[in-house]
Amino acid sequence: MATLKTNTLTGTSTAGSIAVTGEGNSTxxxxxxxxxKVWINYNMISSTAERDSFNVSSLSDLGTGSTTxxxxxxxxxxxxxxxxxxxxxxxxxxxxxSNHYAGGWxxxxxxxxxxxxxxNTDVIDSFMNITGVMGDLA
Amino acid sequence: xxxxxxxALEGVDAKNSITIVAGAGNVTTTNVQQGLxxxxxxxxxxxxSISNADNFNSSGLTDHGTGNYTASWTNALSSVNYxxxxxxxxxNVSSPQGxxxxxxxxxxxxxxxxxxxxxxxxxxxxYVSILAHGDLA
Numbered sequence: 001m002a003t004l005k006t007n008t009l010t011g012t013s014t015a016g017s018i019a020v021t022g023e024g025n026s027t028x029x030x031x032x033x034x035x036x037k038v039w040i041n042y043n044m045i046s047s048t049a050e051r052d053s054f055n056v057s058s059l060s061d062l063g064t065g066s067t068t069x070x071x072x073x074x075x076x077x078x079x080x081x082x083x084x085x086x087x088x089x090x091x092x093x094x095x096x097x098s099n100h101y102a103g104g105w106x107x108x109x110x111x112x113x114x115x116x117x118x119x120n121t122d123v124i125d126s127f128m129n130i131t132g133v134m135g136d137l138a
Numbered sequence: 139x140x141x142x143x144x145x146a147l148e149g150v151d152a153k154n155s156i157t158i159v160a161g162a163g164n165v166t167t168t169n170v171q172q173g174l175x176x177x178x179x180x181x182x183x184x185x186x187s188i189s190n191a192d193n194f195n196s197s198g199l200t201d202h203g204t205g206n207y208t209a210s211w212t213n214a215l216s217s218v219n220y221x222x223x224x225x226x227x228x229x230n231v232s233s234p235q236g237x238x239x240x241x242x243x244x245x246x247x248x249x250x251x252x253x254x255x256x257x258x259x260x261x262x263x264x265y266v267s268i269l270a271h272g273d274l275a
Contacts, residue, residue, distance in 0.1 A: 001150070009142050010143045011145055012143045012144055014145075019145060019147070020146070020147045020148075021147070022274030023171055023216060024154065027275060029174055031147065031170070033195075034173075034194070079192035081180040082224070082225065083225055083267065103225070104228070105227030105263075106228075115227075116227070134269055136192070
């Protein structure tokens with residue numbers, strides 16, 4: 001067991017690139033590329049508000065079921081990837097959740113992304129919204 | 139302030155396992171390798187010829203028809219039991235958009251999804267994201 005203590009990790013050849021040996025003990029992956037750059041758990045009901053987050057500056061309520069997540073430290077481009085889950089219900093249950101159409105992306109920009117929550121046929125404010133972004137920081 | 143400069147990280151006891159203190163209480167540790175996203179991709183599903191807009195560890199995409207895509211991984215996962223997440227959608231906030239579900243048995247080097255709209259019909263979306271978390275081969 002060895003413990004390395006440091007506050008910051010930086011690549012030697014390229015500051016933003018550090019290789020990490022993967023689980024198979026041979027193939028390497030990239031530390032920076034694998035890190036989640038933005039994540040948030042938020043509530044759309046009544047007053048749109050975050051419960052917890054990382055690298056989020058604020059939320060903008062676009063109306064029923066639609067929210068823009070504003071990023072604190074911007075992404076390098078608008079081509080990032082990510083995930084989004086919502087429970088399509090105004091309470092903790094997911095009684096309105098209907099299989100595979102629970103929400104989707106709106107516009108992606110370097111400084112924000114929009115999301116929409118809906119049940120079978122209607123846009124709806126969701127109690128539980130969990131999302132995150134993978135990609136390149138600016 | 140201390141900064142470690144290195145191009146590569148390996149565990150000492152096991153090359154494939156590095157722990158990092160990450161808990162809010164500054165005590166609990168998590169595992170660096172297990173926490174990393176092993177592959178991610180963003181692409182425009184409405185394009186006539188789909189291709190990665192940006193990606194990590196993706197070797198390409200296959201278009202199987204409306205809303206049906208396979209993302210292939212450059213470095214494969216060690217088993218088919220990895221976790222996949224993501225989302226599809228367009229830039230229309232006034233009508234319901236869709237997300238995806240599995241559309242085939244997962245493979246260690248690829249994953250097939252189907253994007254659907256509010257009527258459960260396969261649909262091409264402008265923004266399609268697919269992420270894979272699991273063990274590298």
